[in-house]
Amino acid sequence: MTAAADRLDPGAGRSSDPRRGTFFLLSIPAVVGLALFLILPILFMVALSFRADLNGTLLAPFDPTLKQYDKLFATGSYWNLLGISTLIAFGVATIATLLAYPLAYFLAFRAGTRAGLYLILLLVPFWTSYLLRVMAWKLMLGEAGVINSVLLATGLIQHPLEALLYNRFSVVVTLVYVWIPFAMLPILAAMGRIDTRLHEAAADLYASPWQQLRRITLPLSLPGVIAAFFMVFIPTVGEYVTPLLVGGTGGTMYGNIVQAFFVQAANWPLGAALSVIMLLATLVLVIIGIRIVQPRRLLGQ
Amino acid sequence: MQPRQARSAWRGFVGIVSIAFIAAACGNTGAASPTAGVASEPPSATATPVITDTPPDQVTGSLSVLDWPGYDDPNFWIDFKNTYKNVNVSFEFGSTDAEIYGHMKGGSQADIFHPYTGWLQFYVDEGMAAEIDTSKLKNWDKVPDSFKKIGQINGKQYFVPWDWGFSSILYRTDKIPNVDSWNVLMDPQYRGHLSMWDDGPGAVTVSAYIHGYDETNITADQLAAIKAEWTAQAPLNKTYWSAPADLESLMNSGEVWAGYAWQGSFAVTKGAGTPVAYANPKEGRNSWIGVYGIRKDSPNYDLALKFLDAKLGLLTGQNLVNLYYYGTTNQDVMNGLSDPAQAAAYGGADTQALLKNTFSIDDPTILQHTNFTPNLTADQRDAWTAMWTEVKASQ
Amino acid sequence: MTAAVSPVRGKRLGGRSSGLRGYYWLMLALLYLPIVLLFIFSVNSNTTLSFPLKGLTIAWYTKLFATPNLLAAVGRSVVVALGASLIATVLGTMIALLLSRFDFRGKGLLTSMAILPLLVPYFVLAVALLILFRAIGVPLGLPTIAIGHAVIALPYTTLIVLARLIGFDRQLEDASMDLGASYPATLRLVIIPIAAPAIASAFITAFTVSFDEFALALFLAGKDPTFPVYLYGQLRFATTLPVLIATAVLLMAGSLTLILAANRIRQR
Numbered sequence: 001m002t003a004a005a006d007r008l009d010p011g012a013g014r015s016s017d018p019r020r021g022t023f024f025l026l027s028i029p030a031v032v033g034l035a036l037f038l039i040l041p042i043l044f045m046v047a048l049s050f051r052a053d054l055n056g057t058l059l060a061p062f063d064p065t066l067k068q069y070d071k072l073f074a075t076g077s078y079w080n081l082l083g084i085s086t087l088i089a090f091g092v093a094t095i096a097t098l099l100a101y102p103l104a105y106f107l108a109f110r111a112g113t114r115a116g117l118y119l120i121l122l123l124v125p126f127w128t129s130y131l132l133r134v135m136a137w138k139l140m141l142g143e144a145g146v147i148n149s150v151l152l153a154t155g156l157i158q159h160p161l162e163a164l165l166y167n168r169f170s171v172v173v174t175l176v177y178v179w180i181p182f183a184m185l186p187i188l189a190a191m192g193r194i195d196t197r198l199h200e201a202a203a204d205l206y207a208s209p210w211q212q213l214r215r216i217t218l219p220l221s222l223p224g225v226i227a228a229f230f231m232v233f234i235p236t237v238g239e240y241v242t243p244l245l246v247g248g249t250g251g252t253m254y255g256n257i258v259q260a261f262f263v264q265a266a267n268w269p270l271g272a273a274l275s276v277i278m279l280l281a282t283l284v285l286v287i288i289g290i291r292i293v294q295p296r297r298l299l300g301q
Numbered sequence: 302m303q304p305r306q307a308r309s310a311w312r313g314f315v316g317i318v319s320i321a322f323i324a325a326a327c328g329n330t331g332a333a334s335p336t337a338g339v340a341s342e343p344p345s346a347t348a349t350p351v352i353t354d355t356p357p358d359q360v361t362g363s364l365s366v367l368d369w370p371g372y373d374d375p376n377f378w379i380d381f382k383n384t385y386k387n388v389n390v391s392f393e394f395g396s397t398d399a400e401i402y403g404h405m406k407g408g409s410q411a412d413i414f415h416p417y418t419g420w421l422q423f424y425v426d427e428g429m430a431a432e433i434d435t436s437k438l439k440n441w442d443k444v445p446d447s448f449k450k451i452g453q454i455n456g457k458q459y460f461v462p463w464d465w466g467f468s469s470i471l472y473r474t475d476k477i478p479n480v481d482s483w484n485v486l487m488d489p490q491y492r493g494h495l496s497m498w499d500d501g502p503g504a505v506t507v508s509a510y511i512h513g514y515d516e517t518n519i520t521a522d523q524l525a526a527i528k529a530e531w532t533a534q535a536p537l538n539k540t541y542w543s544a545p546a547d548l549e550s551l552m553n554s555g556e557v558w559a560g561y562a563w564q565g566s567f568a569v570t571k572g573a574g575t576p577v578a579y580a581n582p583k584e585g586r587n588s589w590i591g592v593y594g595i596r597k598d599s600p601n602y603d604l605a606l607k608f609l610d611a612k613l614g615l616l617t618g619q620n621l622v623n624l625y626y627y628g629t630t631n632q633d634v635m636n637g638l639s640d641p642a643q644a645a646a647y648g649g650a651d652t653q654a655l656l657k658n659t660f661s662i663d664d665p666t667i668l669q670h671t672n673f674t675p676n677l678t679a680d681q682r683d684a685w686t687a688m689w690t691e692v693k694a695s696q
Numbered sequence: 697m698t699a700a701v702s703p704v705r706g707k708r709l710g711g712r713s714s715g716l717r718g719y720y721w722l723m724l725a726l727l728y729l730p731i732v733l734l735f736i737f738s739v740n741s742n743t744t745l746s747f748p749l750k751g752l753t754i755a756w757y758t759k760l761f762a763t764p765n766l767l768a769a770v771g772r773s774v775v776v777a778l779g780a781s782l783i784a785t786v787l788g789t790m791i792a793l794l795l796s797r798f799d800f801r802g803k804g805l806l807t808s809m810a811i812l813p814l815l816v817p818y819f820v821l822a823v824a825l826l827i828l829f830r831a832i833g834v835p836l837g838l839p840t841i842a843i844g845h846a847v848i849a850l851p852y853t854t855l856i857v858l859a860r861l862i863g864f865d866r867q868l869e870d871a872s873m874d875l876g877a878s879y880p881a882t883l884r885l886v887i888i889p890i891a892a893p894a895i896a897s898a899f900i901t902a903f904t905v906s907f908d909e910f911a912l913a914l915f916l917a918g919k920d921p922t923f924p925v926y927l928y929g930q931l932r933f934a935t936t937l938p939v940l941i942a943t944a945v946l947l948m949a950g951s952l953t954l955i956l957a958a959n960r961i962r963q964r
Binding site: 022030031033037038040041044048058099102103111118121123124127128131132133136177182234240258262282283 | 793794814843847897941
């Protein structure tokens with residue numbers, strides 16, 4: 001039923017399509033906006049990466065040079081860090097998506113009329129400042145923090161655990177915590193359009209809830225899951241605030257390095273070159289991901 | 302407005318230290334020592350009068366200041382505010398020297414900006430700083446010559462020095478009995494209990510002090526050795542700190558036993574009751590000075606000059622000392638700290654004895670021990686900051 | 697025989713829901729734990745964020761209202777977030793409609809462009825936009841921040857609305873057009889109302905993204921900081937932290953009240 005309706009009319013968008021006027025009305029602001037405020041600045045950034053230094057005014061013409069890229073390729077630790085950051089992002093995205101899925105399921109199918117309220121309750125912490133929430137995690141994970149205090153009080157440990165904070169572990173925990181509600185939203189949206197009559201029909205045919213999950217819910221919510229994964233994975237590769245606050249010296253991520261060149265070192269060209277590399281790397285990962293996942297097949301087009 | 306907690310005990314702290322500083326400086330340049338009976342003006346309750354062509358109340362206009370967060374507090378420009386009531390002052394912020402430089406580079410329209418020593422050369426080289434007409438600064442004669450020189454590049458006065466302080470090692474006396482060298486930051490026995498400032502040039506200078514390198518001429522080999530040293534040091538830290546508050550809370554909780562610190566952190570932690578001391582390492586402390594500059598093409602040059610003049614005012618300087626524990630370049634403010642008649646302006650006399658004890662105020666040689674941050678060239682800045690980034694990336 | 701038949705309204709399926717319900721409440725508790733901590737410190741009379749707690753006080757809350765810079769920063773954040781969310785939601789809905797309803801040659805390109813902001817670290821985009829605004833002579837201020845925030849919120853709004861629009865029964869649209877409605881009218885009367893929950897969700901997401909964002913706000917702000925920028929600057933001073941935390945707690949409480957009220961109204 002819906003699958004057939006999903007396929008677009010072959011004439012959609014062509015000159016014979018009566019919706020042509022609307023098409024232009026919709027597309028022009030979007031394209032112009034994106035071109036002007038996204039593509040153009042990124043091109044400026046790429047151009048900046050070919051600049052030797054920041055001498056002279058910002059917009060002055062300059063002789064392009066590969067100096068920044070030479071420096072990049074000569075520094076193995078940056079590439080290493082890029083790989084590690086990608087792995088961390090992958091881990092965070094996977095965990096967040098896994099943890100978010102049951103939440104979305106609950107809200108979509110079990111919460112009943114209260115679903116809206118429950119959703120709001122979940123989202124509200126995210127109107128608290130991100131910086132302060134991360135700082136709160138410092139209070140939880142620190143040596144004198146909540147977790148250690150509880151563990152010490154119950155006698156489970158004798159000395160406070162030092163390994164909870166200022167390392168990769170704290171970065172992952174904090175990031176997962178931050179991303180779960182965001183990961184839940186696309187999954188919820190996808191589940192929202194699953195027709196529950198499918199579940200009823202399956203139940204009438206003696207399918208157990210697990211079978212319903214596996215055969216109906218999971219496949220139909222998969223676009224949402226994919227969207228959630230990428231929505232978390234991609235920005236996390238370039239994440240820097242959380243590693244800065246709770247990562248200590250061992251939890252540095254690639255984003256910290258890029259940020260350092262803009263904010264600590266005033267070396268924008270090198271920072272730009274690092275950003276270009278990160279953009280390319282993420283692009284490659286996304287392309288690989290899309291190949292694997294084949295959303296066209298999922299979306300029925 | 303920061304709440305004044307148990308800090309009243311430490312208001313005189315930096316002033317006391319700066320007495321020794323000024324005394325030695327004056328001794329070096331041959332000017333009269335402030336303790337040799339120079340009559341200091343009684344602190345006036347009103348602002349330092351600044352003579353202008355038009356009466357100050359009638360001066361209108363607006364100024365934009367690019368400053369570090371916190372300095373927008375009217376206490377830190379109170380003399381200007383009280384005198385020029387009809388001038389509108391707004392603030393842009395940068396939290397590091399690199400950010401301030403970035404803002405200026407990015408075309409900020411701020412009239413005034415506030416960099417620190419080490420980061421001054423390129424503003425002049427790249428034509429971003431206007432020359433300061435010191436004849437129009439009524440408070441200029443209150444600034445010691447050694448400070449004036451800090452603001453001079455290529456023989457011309459481009460900056461007005463305003464605030465200053467030390468960098469040294471802050472340590473908990475209950476965990477480490479005595480620290481007498483910068484080397485403590487490299488000591489593996491304190492693994493997990495150290496904290497270094499997250500700054501490349503800062504790291505380079507520490508290494509230079511330890512190994513006796515010439516800061517103004519670090520060779521490529523030396524830089525490589527420095528990088529190796531700090532790469533090995535990185536796991537010894539609990540974490541790096543970028544805002545003093547980070548270090549202070551780690552020190553107070555006892556997680557960090559020794560860290561690179563500015564003197565304000567000493568005041569704050571001591572005021573919180575933590576058993577700390579501020580080291581006098583054998584290689585010498587570092588001293589940094591903050592300066593104000595006027596943007597080259599600012600249309601408000603004269604008004605900006607009045608602002609800088611007012612910054613050197615008495616009340617402003619007193620507020621800086623009392624609220625931030627930073628030194629100020631107005632010598633009268635510093636002199637006032639050793640004048641019992643002015644004790645009310647700075648805090649009780651009972652604090653002075655404690656401070657003298659802790660800081661060897663009677664040591665006139667402190668200045669000989671202190672290393673001043675030299676100015677970096679753009680290449681050095683890039684090399685040193687890149688080195689530090691690589692250290693962080695290799696963990 | 698098998699699980700109970702679900703009532704049509706409310707989508708409550710039978711079966712083991714106590715485990716899921718328990719999971720929800722557990723996650724909620726975990727999510728709120730840092731918030732509770734923050735709240736505790738906002739009424740703690742100690743100025744430093746450490747245990748043990750000293751006395752209780754509401755001094756930080758009263759002090760909050762006496763700090764004009766702080767209040768102004770919050771106000772600016774609200775204004776910027778409203779503007780950015782509006783732009784991002786409208787544009788995102790447009791793009792979602794294009795991607796789900798039309799077939800055209802640049803479709804893949806448009807998708808990539810809409811998702812692209814996710815790949816770019818915020819401060820990279822910030823510097824890039826800074827260069828752009830300088831180049832075209834636009835002065836920095838709240839509007840420039842709003843533009844930056846709209847760009848970074850766009851992937852979220854697009855994806856959220858798109859997830860809703862994909863595969864929803866196009867027969868409704870076709871029926872509408874068959875009955876003589878023009879496409880714009882169909883959009884207005886059929887598609888948008890059906891997509892309305894997703895559009896609202898997109899707006900709220902965009903608002904959240906913008907309100908809390910500080911890298912772009914830092915670079916593109918010019919003279920007036922938004923709340924996160926102000927907060928970041930104040931982190932240097934431990935003594936101001938309790939007031940800032942009190943602000944954050946109040947903001948959260950305020951938005952919770954607002955949303956709950958809106959929800960109540962909606963259900964009437």
